[in-house]
Amino acid sequence: MSTVTRTGSSRSRHVDPTRRQQAVAAWALALPFVLLFAVFSLGPVLASLGMSFTDMRRTDIRDPLAVNPVGLDNYVQLVQDPLFRKVTLNTLLYLLLGVPATMAVALLVAIGINRVERFRGFFRVGYYLPVVTSIVAVSVVWKFLYRDNGGLFNTLLGWVGIDGPGWLDSTTLALPSLVLMAVWRNFGTLMVIFLAGLQTIPQEVNEAAEVDGASGWARFRHITLPMLRPTLLFGAVITGLGYLQFFEEAFVMTKGGPLDSTRSATYFTFDQFGFGNYGYAAAASYLLFLAVVLLTWAQFRWLGERDDATVKGAKK
Incomplete structure (x- = not known):
């Protein structure tokens, strides 16, 4: 019973090097898009979310320090x-x-x-x-x-x-x-x-x-x-x-x-x-x-x- 458990755990810890290489290659190919998404999509979305908790108006664009948090x-x-x-x-x-x-x-x-x-x-x-x-x-x-x-x-x-x-x-x-x-x-x-x-x-x-x-x-x-x-x-x-x-x-x-x-x-x-x-x-x-x-x-x-x-x- 213990032998089977140890064998199963050792197999679960074993990582196929081919799969690891494929994952690294996939992330390398996706990284440019992820960066572009973070800068041009995710960034503005988070910025607008923060804006919704402020009293920001058009006149405050030139003076961001005039923007005050207003909560909800x-x-x-x-x-x-x-x-x-x-x-x-x-x-x-x-x-x-x-x-x-x-x-x-x-x-x-x-x-x-x-x-x-x-x-x-x-x-x-x-x-x-x-x-x-x-x-x-x-x-x-x-x-x-x-x-x-x-x-x-x-x-x-x-x-x-x-x-x-x-x-x-x-x-x-x-x-x-x-x-x-x-x-x-x-x-x-x-x-x-x-x-x-x-x-x-x-x-x-x-x-x-x-x-x-x-x-x-x-x-x-x-x-x-x-x-x-x-x-x-x-x-x-x-x-x-x-x-x-x-x-x-x-x-x-x-x-x-x-x-x-x-x-x-x-x-x-x-x-x-x-x-x-x-x-x-x-x-x-x-x-x-x-x-x-x-x-x-x-x-x-x-x-x-x-x-x-x-x-x-x-x-x-």
Whole structure:
């Protein structure tokens, strides 16, 4: 017994010189990137974190000694700021409306394209084209589509006798209008990802379920969705991150209006940096970072792989 233990411990202490050389070579190759990352990425991130605990303003750049530490005052002030509460609610609405809609449209289109044998590449490129188009150009075009007079949507409604609303001038319609445009522009990315995931599902599984009498909805619910869980998780994470950083659409189309109904947390942070409130803006950006972490954690809890205990509990 002791001999086996000593042998096992001696083997565990033995290090393969080849693996050690490979590790040294790997670190030597990665060192330039690590240094660049530390200087140009990690350094500014830590500096902005420290800035969030100060009262730094634009006028303090020439005199850094005038900057005073304020502890958590910036964060407390943000929580008490009515405008920040409003933009936080707007960002939550962007998230709750945009993520499910984008994923649903992308999945439906991916399923449709997956069933098409001819012209599959044509449809894939066509649906993906808005993603690679400039967001500013797309926003300008959609702003004209939403116009009260002469806009495409109101013109079509006028043909059937309906007086179209002011899409971007209404405090209730402006935000959903921006989400609709964002869904149209962004679902192409998820469509390509979901299409790749659908093509990894063995066709024999669906055929066997069909032979057993399973309906199309049953096959989709009990075969397609479970086998797409990792793909859905990835899509939910990247889409959620995008909607939490919602900015360009509102900046170009509504300037955050009307009455701040489309102003997002990112837009608020951008404004504070523009006003020269660097410490306050840095604190807002780190609250947004905390929201990103919490959202990603929730998505992994919901769509992530289930452990054995959870599966056994579900079976019981």
